[in-house]
Amino acid sequence: MTKQASASTYEITCRLPRSRASVPRARAMLHAVLSDWGADQDVLDNAELLLSELVTNALRVRVPSDRQVGVRIARSLEDGLLRLEVSDAGSGRPEVQAPGDDEPGGRGLLLVEALAHRWGVDERVGGLGKTVWAELKAPDIVAEPVAREVAAVMVRPGQRVRVRGEWRVVVSVRGEQRDAGNPAVVLGLDEGPALRVQATEPLAVRQGEDS
Structure with missing residues (x-):
């Protein structure tokens, strides 16, 4: 795409x-x-x-x-x-x-x-x-900044990630080890529970609206 x-x-x-x-x-x-x-x-x-x-x-x-x-x-x-x-x-x-x-x-x-x-x-x-x-x-819709896909380990606080069809601001990022040594990333979000994904999983990311 x-x-x-x-x-x-x-x-x-x-x-x-x-x-x-x-x-x-x-x-x-x-x-x-x-x-x-x-x-x-x-x-x-x-x-x-x-x-x-x-x-x-x-x-x-x-x-x-x-x-x-x-x-x-x-x-x-x-x-x-x-x-x-x-x-x-x-x-x-x-x-x-x-x-x-x-x-x-x-x-x-x-x-x-x-x-x-x-x-x-x-x-x-x-x-x-x-x-x-x-x-x-469609006079009311507004084009958003271009999003890009990055590995979860590359996400930084202040960026927005797409979670279950909605954009959420990342407020914190920490790494952890899953069973069998698979590295994971835990993203704290401005709303809802934290997002826990594999470090290499691609996520749709864009800059925060105020950036």
């Missing part, structure tokens, strides 16, 4: 295998990102539905073997929009259908059209396939 930030946008991109498991993986990633950005529940719910439909549609497209699905989540501070993009290597362009009451499928893009502020399809620059995108109005 790649994270990029600038003065006006913040984005996260990743590539997912062509597997049904990629739909919940994309949804979980989106949930984590929008939680960090402070999105309200309506934006979160609609964005999850949109991304699920876009990834599901991309997985149904026939493509050359081993081609992955690309996902991009971007926040535009200037426009107050959340943009979701899903790219695949397949040909053709998706079109909104009008299935009958007795037809079980074909309603994915109807949902996208109903939920999105706007949506569309772009050809991929310099490559096969296309990118289907959808935008939601």
